[in-house]
Amino acid sequence: MFGESGSGKTVLLSSFYGAAQDAAGREDAGSPQLYDLVADDTTQGDRLLKNYFRMENSAEVPAGNRFRAEPYRFTLSLRSTPSAAERKAMPVEAVQLVWHDYPGEWFERSVSGPEEERRRVEAFRALLVSDVALLLVDGQKLKGAAGEEERYLKALFHTLRTGLVRLREDILDDGRELVRFPRIWVLALSKADLLPDLDVDAFKALVLENAADELAQLREAIESMVQGDDALSVGEDALLLSSARFTPGRIAVRERIGVDVLLPLAAMLPFERHVTWARRQEIPAKVARELADNAGTIGTGAMALAMLGAKHRLPGRLGLISTALAMVVPLLSKDRVQDAASLAGEKLKGVHARALERKQTLAAILTGFKIELERAEREGVLRRSRR
Secondary structure, eight states, rough: OOOOOOOSHHHHHHHHHHHOOOOOHHHHHHOOOOOOEEESSSSHHHHHHHHHHHHHHHOOOOOOSSSEEEEEEEEESSOOOOOOOHHOOOSSSOOOEEEOOOHHHHHHOOOSHHHHOOOOOOOHHHHTSSEEEEEEEHHHHHHTTOOOOHHHHHHHHHHHHHHHHHHHHHBBBBBBBBBOOOOOHHHHEGGGGGGGOOOHEEEEEEEHHHHHHHHHHHHHHTTTSSTTTSSSSEEEEEEEEESEEETTTTEEETTBBGGHHHHHHHHHHHHHHHHHHHHTTSSSSHHHHHHHHOTOOHHHHHHHHHHOOOOOOOSSGGGOOOOOOGTTTTTSSSHHHHHHHOOOOOHHHHHHHHHHHHHOOOHHHHHHHHHHHHHHHHHTSSSOOOO
């Protein structure tokens, strides 16, 4: 998440993990819980839950991160333990989410000295190998700038652009553009509960009306850092986010907006977009190879196999490596990969129901994620790019 100080990054992180552990919240969802999301570092997980429970029980907002960057790693594990035969047939073994928390002040001011500068560069190098980046617009500041939204939005995108440009030479390797880089940059309105009349389409329209040129300049700065900039989406997707509903003396943590979409978004949006880019031949060969060889990424072939419940295991370390789209033909045709990526509506519900019936848990989880994204779009919380 790229945002200024006070934009809500740390609070969103606490709400995200607390909601994932909240048994009552899961029951309210009305659907079977097929997985657990667990913090790999127990101390980090306990700290996030402390923040969450203090919000719920004491109306206490967690302090922002002002001193150092910290990655939080979460593993999605199946609730029912698969048999040895089922595990062997699964295309992937696990899905992991890494959430980077860092001081928003690092975008806004100079650092205090060489040590903080070193930490800042290391943090942004780590941030810039993510699959999805969220550009946070602070709903509280946007509301406070009513009638002068242009001033706030222009300043925000200028600050984000300047922060990236300032670090460009330190982040790039001998000035060479990066292959591993966030290729999906989502416009996200934090504290969306403060603007209840603003749906996602109105939010995106407001941004473009008042700061389209500044967003384009930010896009150009991002393009200058990445190889294969045709396979890049900046500001085309939009999302509303609210950690909870805040009223004097009370924080209603279950009245959140968009937080439950974050995991489906992180899991499914890169898959959908990579397939689209590959079909249009917008991923250069070197970029396609990097996506195929990156042990931390579940590539297109593995995701398609997992979604369709296919009983194949792709080659590679821990089963997490897939081949590029053009190379999965021996196991799954390009058309089938495209079918998996474009599943929607009644067909998607049918595949999801069949996966539940056949106890193909991973397929049910991933198709369930796509159903969640569709629901968020219907509710005016999410808008995915049609490009």
